[in-house]
Amino acid sequence: MSEAAVQVVNFRKRYGPVVAVDNISFEVSRGEIFGLLGPNGAGKTSTLEALEGLRSADGGTLRVMGVDPTREAHKLRDIIGVQLQTSGLPGSMTVREAMRFFCAYHRVPERVDLLQRLGLSEKMSAQYATLSTGQQRRLSLALAVAHNPPVVFLDEPTAGLDVATRIDLHEMMRELRATGTTIVLATHDMAEAEKMCDRVAILLRGRIAAIGTPRELTATGSGFTKVSVRTEKGSLTRSDAAFPGVARKTVQEDYVVYFTTSVGATLSAILAHIEANGDPLIDLRVERPTLEERFLEITNGGGAR
Amino acid sequence: MRAFATHFAFEFRTGLRDKNLLLLNYLFPLGFYVMMGVMMGQINPLFIQTMIPAMAVFAILSATVLGLPNPLVEGRENGVFRSFKINGVPSLSILSIPATTTAFHAIIACFVIALTAKPLFSAPAPVNWLAFALLCVLAAFTCAGLGALIGVVSANTRVTILWSQLIYLPSMMLSGMMVPTSMLPVALRKVGMLLPSTYAMHAFQGLAQGQTTDIQPWAAVGILVAGGILAFGLALYLFSWDSRNTTRRGHPALAMLALLPYIVGAVIF
Numbered sequence A: 001m002s003e004a005a006v007q008v009v010n011f012r013k014r015y016g017p018v019v020a021v022d023n024i025s026f027e028v029s030r031g032e033i034f035g036l037l038g039p040n041g042a043g044k045t046s047t048l049e050a051l052e053g054l055r056s057a058d059g060g061t062l063r064v065m066g067v068d069p070t071r072e073a074h075k076l077r078d079i080i081g082v083q084l085q086t087s088g089l090p091g092s093m094t095v096r097e098a099m100r101f102f103c104a105y106h107r108v109p110e111r112v113d114l115l116q117r118l119g120l121s122e123k124m125s126a127q128y129a130t131l132s133t134g135q136q137r138r139l140s141l142a143l144a145v146a147h148n149p150p151v152v153f154l155d156e157p158t159a160g161l162d163v164a165t166r167i168d169l170h171e172m173m174r175e176l177r178a179t180g181t182t183i184v185l186a187t188h189d190m191a192e193a194e195k196m197c198d199r200v201a202i203l204l205r206g207r208i209a210a211i212g213t214p215r216e217l218t219a220t221g222s223g224f225t226k227v228s229v230r231t232e233k234g235s236l237t238r239s240d241a242a243f244p245g246v247a248r249k250t251v252q253e254d255y256v257v258y259f260t261t262s263v264g265a266t267l268s269a270i271l272a273h274i275e276a277n278g279d280p281l282i283d284l285r286v287e288r289p290t291l292e293e294r295f296l297e298i299t300n301g302g303g304a305r
Numbered sequence B: 001m002r003a004f005a006t007h008f009a010f011e012f013r014t015g016l017r018d019k020n021l022l023l024l025n026y027l028f029p030l031g032f033y034v035m036m037g038v039m040m041g042q043i044n045p046l047f048i049q050t051m052i053p054a055m056a057v058f059a060i061l062s063a064t065v066l067g068l069p070n071p072l073v074e075g076r077e078n079g080v081f082r083s084f085k086i087n088g089v090p091s092l093s094i095l096s097i098p099a100t101t102t103a104f105h106a107i108i109a110c111f112v113i114a115l116t117a118k119p120l121f122s123a124p125a126p127v128n129w130l131a132f133a134l135l136c137v138l139a140a141f142t143c144a145g146l147g148a149l150i151g152v153v154s155a156n157t158r159v160t161i162l163w164s165q166l167i168y169l170p171s172m173m174l175s176g177m178m179v180p181t182s183m184l185p186v187a188l189r190k191v192g193m194l195l196p197s198t199y200a201m202h203a204f205q206g207l208a209q210g211q212t213t214d215i216q217p218w219a220a221v222g223i224l225v226a227g228g229i230l231a232f233g234l235a236l237y238l239f240s241w242d243s244r245n246t247t248r249r250g251h252p253a254l255a256m257l258a259l260l261p262y263i264v265g266a267v268i269f
Helices: A044-053 A073-079 A095-106 A111-117 A133-145 A163-178 A190-196 A214-219 A264-275 A291-301 B002-017 B019-043 B043-051 B051-067 B068-076 B080-086 B091-121 B129-153 B158-174 B188-192 B196-208 B217-238 B251-269
Strands: A005-017 A017-027 A033-037 A059-066 A080-084 A151-155 A181-188 A199-204 A207-214 A225-231 A246-252 A253-259 A283-289
Touching: A005 A044, A005 B251, A017 A044, A017 A199, A017 A207, A033 A044, A033 A190, A044 A059, A044 A151, A044 A181, A044 B051, A073 A080, A073 B043, A080 A133, A080 A207, A080 B080, A095 A111, A095 A253, A095 B002, A111 A133, A133 A151, A133 A163, A133 A207, A133 A214, A151 A291, A163 A181, A163 A190, A181 A190, A190 A291, A199 A291, A214 A291, A225 A264, A253 A264, A264 A283, B002 B091, B019 B043, B019 B051, B019 B091, B043 B051, B043 B091, B051 B068, B051 B091, B051 B129, B051 B158, B051 B196, B068 B080, B068 B091, B068 B129, B091 B129, B091 B217, B129 B158, B129 B196, B129 B217, B129 B251, B158 B188, B158 B196, B196 B217, B196 B251, B217 B251
Parallel strands: A033 A181, A033 A199, A080 A151, A151 A181
Antiparallel strands: A005 A017, A005 A059, A199 A207, A225 A253, A225 A283, A246 A253
16 A cells, blocks of 8 residues: 555546646655645645545546545545534534534544543533634534544634634644644645645645745745844944845844845854944844745746646 | 434434424424414314314424425535535435434424314314324325425525425415315316325325315325325435535436326326
């Protein structure tokens, strides 16, 4: 059996004349958190839904733990857990009933422990429609993993959640990864993707525009690292000195900000400059380009590959 | 079996917990029954003779044709069925379990009517209680099939109401529930024979109440059985998990085939 938990080979999906996904291929390794990023209409949901067996492919091959999602739906249900973007539960179903219901269909014992773990123990008798968005998301996640599936698909799991709930869900995702669960995550939240994902694919107009670890993706962009410096006498503000690797310089409040492709050389030169001018250093910050910046660069510039 | 029992228990509780379903399963039919008993007993004493079958059919129609379709449409539109599909809930369960629990509620309401109509309004009780019980099951099965079919083919809840009322309102007037079908003009009597409630009324009157009927009661039973099987079969065939997924097995217009047994009945009788 292949080591990949998820395999997508030349997958195509169209809705009438509109090509939603155009010949994409990628693999997700077992135990990996893989992010699918992209603007609305990029093809993320179509890809996820095809992997979940909700839609058929118009071309290509899809496998989840070696199972064809369309032809082997009966096998698929035990190996995947899905947290859908939309509600997915009857409004009158209570939290406890939902857990009992889904566990019964998966033929596993009821997982009340998961509800407690996700802070829903006081909401056992509450109907789904009366839960807050955060509680609904937590319940949805609990139901998705109740039968211990080896692969979990999460569609915008933290959208609209408060910080505390978001942290809880991230913690849960880390715990799942630690137990070897593969997670495929579709999100608009770049910070979340950068923090949680081992690898990400950026989809643009149905194609993969970039794929790799968040660090790889940010490194392959324009490559500018931001160096912000604040000194006591402001010698850098007045200076016209050209530092190595610096492409651009701006002044933001009390800081002088340099965009550089050569962090080490730039820092050495800046420190030498302020020492020579007898200007004590107050603050120095080095910020790598974020995934969000790289994402915007890709989505604004196009260029799918 | 555990999944079926859990699903059944949930749907049965929903029939009581959901205010709309509680209204259509019990409050509306039983309230209407009491009102009709009080009013019609004075206005039209003949109504009392057919009160139990008429109010039983009314309760069944209310629960199944009015109550059953909307939750099916909402389940599809809100992504509930997508979630069910991912978690291995079969389409047969999605249709048959709510239909069965709805039928269960309707049968309970029917028995409340049958057991109280004599002491409260001096209505003649069924002479054959077993036949009454079996006919309640059959009529509920047939009407639940139609309710499920309406839920499956309706694009939204407004369309559901339209289709439901198209069966429900004529049933009130033309099936013998309010006025005996023998008193209707021939054309309206034929229109009435396109409705399952007409056959249910004749079956109840002939087999449970021991009254004379225009239509052979066993023939009415046959048509109800055929109508129920056809409606459920079509509902399963045309079932769609997802409103966003445009692929489905047949055109919704195929649902009209569910009328076939009643058309045959209208031609024969």
